[in-house]
Amino acid sequence: EPEVTQTPSHQVTQMGQEVILRCVPISNHLYFYWYRQILGQKVEFLVSFYNNEISEKSEIFDDQFSVERPDGSNFTLKIRSTKLEDSAMYFCASNSLNEKLFFGSGTQLSVL
Amino acid sequence: DAKTTQPPSMDCAEGRAANLPCNHSTISGNEYVYWYRQIHSQGPQYIIHGLKNNETNEMASLIITEDRKSSTLILPHATLRDTAVYYCIVRVGSNFGNEKLTFGTGTRLTIIP
Numbered sequence: 001e002p003e004v005t006q007t008p009s010h011q012v013t014q015m016g017q018e019v020i021l022r023c024v025p026i027s028n029h030l031y032f033y034w035y036r037q038i039l040g041q042k043v044e045f046l047v048s049f050y051n052n053e054i055s056e057k058s059e060i061f062d063d064q065f066s067v068e069r070p071d072g073s074n075f076t077l078k079i080r081s082t083k084l085e086d087s088a089m090y091f092c093a094s095n096s097l098n099e100k101l102f103f104g105s106g107t108q109l110s111v112l
Numbered sequence: 113d114a115k116t117t118q119p120p121s122m123d124c125a126e127g128r129a130a131n132l133p134c135n136h137s138t139i140s141g142n143e144y145v146y147w148y149r150q151i152h153s154q155g156p157q158y159i160i161h162g163l164k165n166n167e168t169n170e171m172a173s174l175i176i177t178e179d180r181k182s183s184t185l186i187l188p189h190a191t192l193r194d195t196a197v198y199y200c201i202v203r204v205g206s207n208f209g210n211e212k213l214t215f216g217t218g219t220r221l222t223i224i225p
Binding site (some may be wrong): 004029031033035037042043044047048050054055087089092093095100101102103104105106108 | 133150151154155174199209210211212213214215216217220
C-alpha cells in the first residue's frame with residue numbers, strides 16, 4: 001500500500017525557534033493536510049491544502065503556522081516561533097477525490 | 113458535524129468478533145459514518161464508511177441501524193494487532209474529498225490473548 005512519509009520522526013527545539021516539519025504525500029494525491037495530537041488528547045485538524053492554497057484551517061492554525069508545497073513532492077508545516085504548547089505529534093495526510101485519507105506515521109515535536 | 117458517543121474502552125478475546133458501538137443520534141440525512149483507528153501513537157488509519165446501508169470490506173463490517181442513530185463496527189476475527197483506539201466520526205459528504213475530520217476520544221479496544 002502507498003505511504004505518506006514524514007521526516008524527522010522526532011524533532012527537539014528550543015522555545016522561540018522556527019521549525020519545519022516535512023512530509024512527502026502519496027504522489028498522485030491532490031489534497032494535503034496537517035493534524036496534530038497533544039499527548040493524551042484528541043487528534044485535531046490543523047489545515048487542509050488544495051490547488052496550492054489553504055482550503056480550510058482551524059482556530060489552532062494561527063499566524064505562527066504556515067504550509068507550503070515547495071515542489072511537486074513535498075508538503076511542509078512551518079511553526080515560526082515555537083511555544084511549549086506546540087509540543088505534540090504532528091500528522092501529515094493526503095488523499096484524492098473519491099479516495100480514502102492516508103496518514104503518515106507522524107513527527108513528534110518536543111519544545112523545550 | 114453530528115456528535116458521536118463511544119464507550120471509552122472494551123476488551124475482546126483473540127479470534128472472536130469485536131463489536132464496537134457508536135451512538136450518533138443527531139445525525140442528519142447527508143452525514144456519513146466513518147471509522148478510523150489509531151494503533152499506539154501511529155497515524156490514524158481509515159477502516160470503513162457508510163451512509164445507511166451496511167458495508168463490508170477486507171478489514172471490517174459496518175452495521176448502521178435503520179434510523180441511523182447508531183452504528184456498530186465489527187472486526188470479525190480479532191487479532192492482537194487490532195488493539196487500538198477506534199474512532200467513529202460523522203461528517204457531511206459523499207465520497208472522499210476535503211477530509212476535515214473531527215476526532216473524539218474513541219474506544220480503546222484491547223484484544224486479549
